[in-house]
Amino acid sequence: MGPVIDVFQTGRWASIQTSGENLADLKFFCEKSKSESTFRKYRYAFNSWIKWCYSQSPKVQHFPASDFNVSIYLINLSKQFNSVAKVNEAFYAISWAHEISGTQNPCHSSLVVSVLEGARRLSAKPVTKKEPITSEILQQIVNRYGTGSSSLPDIRISCMCLLSYAAFLRFSELVNLKRSDITFYEDHLSLYISKSKTDKYKTGSNVIVSKTNNVTCPYGMLQLYLKIADIASDSDCFIFRALSFCKKSGKYKLRNSGPLSYSRARELLLNALESVGVDKSKFGLHSLRSGGATAAANAGVSDRLFKKHGRWRSDNAKDGYVHENVKSLMSVSQSLNI
Known part of the structure; x- marks a missing residue:
């Protein structure tokens, strides 16, 4: 399994030349652009993506990612968990990590978008809502x-x-x-x-x-x-x-x-x-x-x-x-x- 990597260790973050205080402020304000719970989900989902990449043989490059590998990963999640939420979480986490790092986003690819829509349709379940109290x-x-x-x-x-x-x-x-x-x-x-x-x-x-x-x-x-x-x-x-x-x-x-x-x-x-x-x-x-x-x-x-x-x-x-x-x-x- 691969190492646990923070989204701020990717792309341009790894090569930013500035004081430690400025870098910490950049990270802090970017984190706060999302709610605390959303950021935790993104970080967890991004690290799950990295671990999957390291588990492949041969090893898959997790960043910058190719649209083909991201598509295969979403298919893998859909088959494993049969959960719309799990697939959505991975898609948005990988997308956000690439956006925040100033790297070409594989999730903008028509291939990834099509696979995502297919996974959503196949994993969709009827929603049974609780009745309203009168x-x-x-x-x-x-x-x-x-x-x-x-x-x-x-x-x-x-x-x-x-x-x-x-x-x-x-x-x-x-x-x-x-x-x-x-x-x-x-x-x-x-x-x-x-x-x-x-x-x-x-x-x-x-x-x-x-x-x-x-x-x-x-x-x-x-x-x-x-x-x-x-x-x-x-x-x-x-x-x-x-x-x-x-x-x-x-x-x-x-x-x-x-x-x-x-x-x-x-x-x-x-x-x-x-x-x-x-x-x-x-x-x-x-x-x-x-x-x-x-x-x-x-x-x-x-x-x-x-x-x-x-x-x-x-x-x-x-x-x-x-x-x-x-x-x-x-x-x-x-x-x-x-």
């Missing part, structure tokens, strides 16, 4: 856990569901909410989302959630949760954390820890769904965001407000969350005057 299911959860209860675990799951649904929250946005991110007003609350999947420049965004005064009102449930959890208004802690049972008081309290884990949050939601007689296999944590988005779209909320509320950057991403109801779909043929 307001009726939310009502059942709140009736079961939130109405008349003073139990911290019960109020916590009710609050998590209502906030995620009403603010179109991704899981990471929900669990990273801190008390300092929440501002209550007379008729609404504001959630400051400091870090989001689509916020690549980390400018943050505010999501407004209206006070409805219903049993399923996120505003009221959040206030109740903060009170029962004993989270002070001037606290800077994560509001959704793991719980500990205090035998002395006979009550639950929040642990002094980081945010709730994905696996635990998913378990809590699925248990709640099962307890109200819903088939939990059809749903996941993303079903709350999808459910809120679907309800808003079917209610005729404008695209501009819809995208802003959900922090989507494109129409394609936004539309992927919406499950139109039959009435909305019928409106197309009903408008044809036949």
